[in-house]
Amino acid sequence: MEPFSFASSDTLDYPVSIRIINLEGGEAPLKFSTLLEHAELRHIGSNQSSHSDLYITVQVWAGSKPLTVPVQTAYKSFRNERRWNEWLTLPVTYATLPQNSHLAITIWDLSPTGGRGTQGRAIPFGGTTLPLFDRDNQLHKGRQKCHVYRHRQADGNDDSKTPAILPRKRGKSRMLEDREAEELDRMEKLFKKHEMGEIPRVDWLDQLVFRGFERRGMQSAKSSLKTAQTDASQGSRDANSLPEPSSFLLNVELPRFDFPVVFADLEYPRPPVSSLQHLSSSQSNMILKPPPEVQLGPGINAIDDDEGYGGRLIRVYDPEVAARDNPAESKHRRLVRSQHRNGILDRDLKPNAKVRDELNMIMSYSPTHTLSPEEKDLVWKFRHHLTRNKKALTKFAKSVNWQDQSESRQAVQILGKWTDIDVDDALELLGPTFDNSAVRAFAVERLRKADDEELLLYLLQLVQALKYEHISPQPGHEVTQDSSLARFLISRAASSFTLGNYFWWYVMVECDDKSQDQGPDNQAIYGKVAYDFMTELVKEPDGEDTRKTLRRQAEWIAILSKISGEIKESNESIARRTERVKHFLADPKNELVTIDPPLPLPLDPSVEIIGVVPEDTVVFKSSLHPIKVSFKTTSGRKYPILFKTGDDLRQDQLVIQIIALMDELLQKENLDLKLSPYKILATSTNAGLSQFVHSMSLQGIASKFRNNPAHAYLKQNNPDSHGPLGLRKETLDTFVKSCAGYCVITYILGVGDRHLDNLLLAPDGHFFHADFGYILGRDPKPFAPAMKLSKEMVDCMGGAGSEHYRQFKQYCSLAYSALRKNSNLVLNLFSLMANANIPDIKLEPDKAALKVKERFHLELSEEDAIRHLERIMDDNLNALVPVVIDKLHELVQAFRA
Structure with missing residues (x-):
């Protein structure tokens, strides 16, 4: 056999499209007597002019049901011919098309008086239904001549009464027509090769061939029209013949592809794995196991099966095969834990030397390590002994099945007896892995012992941890009632201006993030946090002054953003941009020359600025043109900053925060490496400040x-x-x-x-x-x-x-x-x-x-x-x-x- 290159339709991720070319054919005008008897026919556009305005709708049908909404051609005024020459794109791809897909194409006329099939002011001029796949399951391509059924709307059903392609009848005229169609098809293939450059171009010869092909095509259309009319007259005498075709033909064009496209059913992803017991997100074995590999024995999967069984082995998908856990092992673990759940001897259970080494190895695992089922059982068994080990708490929390009410209840009781844990373990308990409110509240209690300076080192991450709290985005719920972490952060931020300054700007950036990755619920949650923070702030002695200060900071940022955005968008030289910024800063209307009372800098609240120094302004030569601005401070020194718009500084802010944290960790080890973690603060998703x-x-x-x-x-x-x-x-x-x-x-x-x-x-x-x-x-x-x-x-x-x-x-x-x-x-x-x-x-x-x-x-x-x-x-x-x-x-x- 010769090789046959083709593509399967399920890989064709391309929208279905069709080009409406023109409507050809005609019909005798209605008699005046008919128009007098039926007054509603006088106002139909096609009865008034043979080139009246028409429009076309195309809709994909399958299984006698519509798959898409109809797509309509744009308005076009006709003079000598009804020609649209317009591509329509349907909202469905070839990859998702069923095998029995059809294009229901309806031509609409205008009639103010209505009639049969009227939709608003439109009345069907005619309809036709074109299948997208032929009998060989190949996708139709290229130009198609569709028979138009007058005064009827395309039905789109599988047994359509308005088929675009009629079966050919035998006869001498039909044989001639078939030969003519084959010749035209051969010519179209040669034209395709000519377009691809496989046939050399000869301009004068190409023009002759194109004109000859045009004349031949028109003659073929006329002959096919005459044949259709003859068939119609014969069909009127034969009651068992096909429905009477119209004398109109609609020329359309479907996309051409380099290879034939053969229908292949789209393989949808497997259904979700069913599980009798929903495990908590704190369970590390929630990740689905890969489907098992089936090793077939000799001859089972062979094409030539001599043992009489025939065919290949058919694999049936069983969701339980890829379940999260082996049911037998899960039952075994429940039995093991039932022995060590309420036993009196569990409190005095001590590990021997070998088990102690195994437990120490488990405690040394990093936070990203996944515990095996056996390791979880071991930790659960010696849970009372491990309450004296602060590093064991996170491993214990990972070993608990929090969906088991009895086990969860006992685990919460043991948490109250655990020794104090370190901050790093408390942060792990606030991460996305743990969703139990008691565990998260225990971590928050540990954070209460941290002072403001230590809390400031992790504040950026703690604000992000609010995303993993059980906070409802619905109106009417206060976050301070839903989340222990939110209550803690709001309380500490309200009592310390430095913490409150950074907490406010971190929350504001989250409220400003309108990307698809975050979604409206995220903005609603942080909007509630900001509202509750302001409510709590008023209760403090200096709360009103703090609110005014934060508002003044936002106004100060807005002023800088205005001039920075104008400078970035202008097409002036660097010198001219710098002069514009200096003039803007020196203008008293912008309230930057003198800042009274002094304003704590959002970048560093310990610094209070009292005015700008316009002559020190510099505009840097880069794509975003950041501006260096110096401010006078209450200490008498200048504090230069860089202000940038058009760039998300959150990644730089994170890196600088980690560098500052590592500097603190090194200095605790008496290792001062003279690091310079300059300050960066993102004030929105596309603007921010940086210390110069x-x-x-x-x-x-x-x-x-x-x-x-x-x-x-x-x-x-x-x-x-x-x-x-x-x-x-x-x-x-x-x-x-x-x-x-x-x-x-x-x-x-x-x-x-x-x-x-x-x-x-x-x-x-x-x-x-x-x-x-x-x-x-x-x-x-x-x-x-x-x-x-x-x-x-x-x-x-x-x-x-x-x-x-x-x-x-x-x-x-x-x-x-x-x-x-x-x-x-x-x-x-x-x-x-x-x-x-x-x-x-x-x-x-x-x-x-x-x-x-x-x-x-x-x-x-x-x-x-x-x-x-x-x-x-x-x-x-x-x-x-x-x-x-x-x-x-x-x-x-x-x-x-």
């Missing part, structure tokens, strides 16, 4: 100083002939420590798109990173290094063989080791941000924490992990790709400039 730190990029430094640029820059600002490498000792020490801190932290967070333009160096030696548009291992550049350790950084330390570089590696090892001890806290923070609509997290929300966990390498011992980190640094230092990337970036930026 006086610094210079390594790219700018390299263009200014040729040899060892970072060292030359620091030496210019901090010279000391008696110090190491000609620098002040404190400056070089700050540089080495900050390089080590940022190298480790950006490696753990998977910060990408690192180049010399976003590596910054302050005059006092503080090194830091900026622009966190790519995190969690994403990078727009191929073969990007896992850690950014540039040659300029190492040269400033004295080279790879210097003592300062050895100290740098030692600081990296100490920082990595200290952060690995606190990995659970970092992983829980990222788990709480799973639904925060942050770009690099929402790509794979369930894997965000896992990507961070991979960088911690918790499966390795401390020595092996440090050795792995050193290998990464050595490979990056000796690699050529980072150098090439930096050079390419420099060339691209120079070209853009």
Whole structure:
């Protein structure tokens, strides 16, 4: 057999479309006597003119039922011919079409007096029903001539009374017509090859062929029309013949595809797995198991079955096969737990040495680890013994079947006897994994013991955790009654202005997020939280003043947003934009020259601004044109900020918050790495503030100083002939420590798109990173290094063989080791941000924490992990790709400039 290339209809994700070309044919005008007898016929458009206005509707039918709404042609005025030449697209794709799909095409005339089949002012001129698949189950394509049944609406039924294609009758004239149709079809295939370039173009010859084909087509249409009329006259004499066809033919065109499209039924996804018992979301075994692989024995699945059974093995889908758990194992666990549920001896049950080791191994698991059924049973069995272990609570909560009322009731009683847990475990209990209100309330009680400074470190994640509370978005419900976490946050934010400032702006950003990922319910929940916060704020002694301050902050942000948006949209030069901003800020009408009373800065409430310094304004040359604005503060110093519109700063805000948290964790280990977590605050989903730190990029430094640029820059600002490498000792020490801190932290967070333009160096030696548009291992550049350790950084330390570089590696090892001890806290923070609509997290929300966990390498011992980190640094230092990337970036930026 010759190979036959085709496509199946279930893979054709393309909307059904049809081109209405023209209506050809005619009929004798009605006699005047008929018009006199039937006055309603005088007002029908087609009875007044042979080229009256008509419109066409097309609708997909299947199984004698409509599948779509009708689609209508646009209005068109006809002069000599009723020609629409218009493509109509129907709201259904070929992939979802049944085999018995039809196109019900109705031509509508206008009649103010009505008549049979009237719809409003429209009356059927004629109808025709065109099947989409032929007898060979192939999709119809190309031009089609459809017989129009006068004064009838297309019915669209499977046994349609208005078929577009009539069966051919035998006879001499029919044989000639068939030959003519075959010739026309052959010519159309050649035209298709000509369009695809398979036949060379010859302009003068092509014109002759096209004109000849046109004449031949018109002659064929006339002959087919005469034949149809003859058939009609014969059919009128034969009572058993087909319904009388009209003398009108509707020319339509269906899309052409490169290969024949054969009908294939769309395979819908399997139905949801039924389960007798709905497990809680806190159960880690809720993930469906993959369907089992069926291993067929010899000869069972063979085409030639000689044993007489015939055919292939038919697999029947059984939802219970892919159930969440094996019913036998589930029954076994219920029996095991029934023995250790209310027994008197359970309280005094002690593990032996072997079991103690197993329990210690379970307690060491990271928050993202899934407990096996056997491990859950073991934790449940020794639950009373584990109440003295603060690390065991989260594992115990994962081991409880919270849908079992008896088990849930006893678990809640045991929670009250548990020893105090750490903050990282409390944050894990507030995540999406746990939905039991008693468990979440227990975690909130632990957070009450944290002071404001500690709470501020996790406030961003705690605001996100409100999404996992049982808060009803329906009006009339107060969140303070539904959620213990909401009550706690509102109470603490109302009693502390700093907490209240950040809490208010975090909630406002969530209210501003109108993306499809969040939905209206999310906005309603946070709107309720904001309302309850304002209600609680009034009850405080200075609550009214705090409300006014927050309102003034919003007005201040709105003023800056106005000028920033105008500058971004204007097509002026940078100098002209800067002058416009300065003039705007200096205008007393905008109330920025003097701010009285002093306004706490939303970015840093500890700073109170009293006015703007217009002459210090700078508009940066980039696509979004951020504005640098300096404000006078009550302390007498200037506080420069960057204001940007058109960019979502929530990802940068998250990274800076994690860096600030890691700085606190390192300092608790007596390791001060001179980090500079400058402040960032997103004020909406497309605007925000950022603290401006006086610094210079390594790219700018390299263009200014040729040899060892970072060292030359620091030496210019901090010279000391008696110090190491000609620098002040404190400056070089700050540089080495900050390089080590940022190298480790950006490696753990998977910060990408690192180049010399976003590596910054302050005059006092503080090194830091900026622009966190790519995190969690994403990078727009191929073969990007896992850690950014540039040659300029190492040269400033004295080279790879210097003592300062050895100290740098030692600081990296100490920082990595200290952060690995606190990995659970970092992983829980990222788990709480799973639904925060942050770009690099929402790509794979369930894997965000896992990507961070991979960088911690918790499966390795401390020595092996440090050795792995050193290998990464050595490979990056000796690699050529980072150098090439930096050079390419420099060339691209120079070209853009």
